[in-house]
Amino acid sequence: MAVQSHTPTARRSPPHILTLVALVGVSTLAMNVFLPSLPAMADWFATDYATIQLAVGGYLAMNACLQLVVGPLSDRYGRRPVILWGITLFMVATVGCLLAPDVETFLFFRLAQAAIVTAMVLSRAVVRDLYPQDKAASMLGYVTMGMSVVPMVGPAIGGALETSFGWQSNFWLLLGAGGALWALAYLDLGETAPQAGGSFRAQTRQYPELLTSPRFWGYCAAAAFASGSFFAYLGGAPFVGRQIHGLTAAELGLFFGAPALGYFAGNGISGRFSTTFGVDRMVLAGALLQASGLAALMMMLLAGAEGPWVFFGFMTFLGLGNGMVIPNATAGMLSVRPHLAGTASGLGGAMMIGGGAALSVLAGWVLEHGGGEITLVALMLTSGAASVVAIALTIRRNRTLAARGVA
Known part of the structure; x- marks a missing residue:
């Protein structure tokens, strides 16, 4: 893409792929780096664990809500300024977390940290701005590798920092990462969005053409249900590991990363x-792999084959399926209306995180009220099977439209 201006605020040179990886990586780090410190934070603020847990649940809820706004804003005003402002707000909120005198103030600024979601959402939109659908899916696969590596190392780093320097060190790390990310984005991230023009209200009048598209909702549903199985795992696997299989915290930490290995692959x-194969076939293959792995686990559990190696070992299929479904389904939903790629990225991300958070809560609630390992796997398998159905219906509609000569 040609550079249209030499001023730093109006650069239009495409970013390096490592810049996009960094945008995703820091966004993911902000979600999980401090999780091992939650008990220490509860003691520091003299509150109960349920209250400090709002730093997780409330953050996810705010994250989902902001994604509905971030996309439309970037379609109107550009990816670059929205990303830079989002990172700036994240850094201000991080300082607020460090200086908070009580838990209420801390939680207020913790929710404000969700502004970093602009980096994750719009990194996907930038990829779609630069590449056609199938190539975009390929590039998104590489970009979102950061989302598989960070969950494996983030909590371990956070736990080590908290042990050596206290829980605040996690937020100092986030502040430093935010500053470095802002500088990197300022220097390397040129504007990639098409020039929209018109007022924000005029821009929003175009959104019904996206929201009324069955193909858009099909790709969103495929991604949301696939990731929903993973969020159910996040909500229920700690209970299964500790209460059913009797793992220590250290052992659970090792087993817990099994889906991340599959996700990376x-x-x-x-x-x-x-x-080579196109997004539709890749989404279908990923959804089938995920559902097949969970179905095989269910049969083994019903046959009496239990143990942490069985349960967590088959979760690699969960990660493998998500790693194939999410980048390709994302490329599909962003390609339905390319001029609304930011809106599509935000709405799709909100569906994945909002629906996934609900399944996570449901999994925890079911296990707390007498459900067991089989119950959790059944919930995950149901969500995974729904992903298969969603992409199958979308493929059928795509073929119907192609037969009619409709793009």
């Missing part, structure tokens, strides 16, 4: 083969 497969 799935993203690599997407990066390598999406351009």
